[in-house]
Amino acid sequence: MIARLVAKLPLSPRTILGPGDDCAILAPSPAPTLVTIDSMVEGIHFNLNWGTPEQLGARSLTVNLSDIAAMGGKPAACVINLAIRPGLTMPFFDRLYSGLRRTARESSVDVVGGNVTAASQLAITIALLGDSPARPLRRDAARVGDEIFVTGTVGDAAAGWRILAGKLRARGPARRHLLSRYLVPRARIDAGRRLATLRPAPAAIDISDGLLQDLGHILERSRVGAEIDPESIPTSKAYNELMGSDLSLALGGGEDYELLFCARPGHSERRLSRLLGIPVRRIGRIVRGRGIRLKGGAMPGIAGWDQLRSGN
Ligand SMILES: [Mg+2]
Structure with missing residues (x-):
């Protein structure tokens, strides 16, 4: 499932090793690294009846991108943890990832790895790295x-x-x-x-x-x-x-x-x-x-x- 979800994701030259191994490998950046993480949990942050799976995927990444924006930074790479509950089908996750992929491409973010776990609620957790500007917005x-x-x-x-x-x-x-x-x-x-x-x-x-x-x-x-x-x-x-x-x-x-x-x-x-x-x-x-x-x-x-x- 992970392999299927991360296929077709674009990677920049900065990613030395993308999804598929125990860790991803990123080339060091000259800029200090910004790190942020955010979770979206079904029933708390979203309701599946309210929008499309594509919108949910895009939004999950956007909330993290916004934290990088608030520091004045440039988003670079992310890892995704997907907590999956029973009752959701593969086409749903294909659509979720298509929204996520599109937002990643638009903002030049490499999705370098992920994890899937079973849970009682659907939750999407993304950790995002970015390049800090010389004078971050603190x-x-x-x-x-x-x-x-x-x-x-x-x-x-x-x-x-x-x-x-x-x-x-x-x-x-x-x-x-x-x-x-x-x-x-x-x-x-x-x-x-x-x-x-x-x-x-x-x-x-x-x-x-x-x-x-x-x-x-x-x-x-x-x-x-x-x-x-x-x-x-x-x-x-x-x-x-x-x-x-x-x-x-x-x-x-x-x-x-x-x-x-x-x-x-x-x-x-x-x-x-x-x-x-x-x-x-x-x-x-x-x-x-x-x-x-x-x-x-x-x-x-x-x-x-x-x-x-x-x-x-
Ligand atoms: Mg914030």
């Missing part, structure tokens, strides 16, 4: 006075998840947009690599748990606080159509895989958007102290943000 680099930016729009994936779970209703293009943001997320690899060319290197994180929660990780590691202006949070037309002025999913919903970063003052949104190749919005600033203050005080719907997140 969570502990935020300083008082930094401005906080976010790429793209936030809240779409959480809205998509709620549509699939039957908790929200949407139709037409808005529905399609929100579902695809959840089912087919994109990792901001190019944007991360360009962000790492700034000096000093910004503090950065990818938004997997939710904007407030992930910002909280930066604040904790950097021992600073933040002030956020809710009015400046970037949301999509589809999100606005569905949620109106309710920002609970934009602030608390995860899995958008956008980048949140803190840069020294003086960078305009326009210049950063041009540098990163995607829209960038300034949403607040780093201040002394701890925790996050929302400008304008509490907002309706915000109080429940961590419950919303843990719902997925």
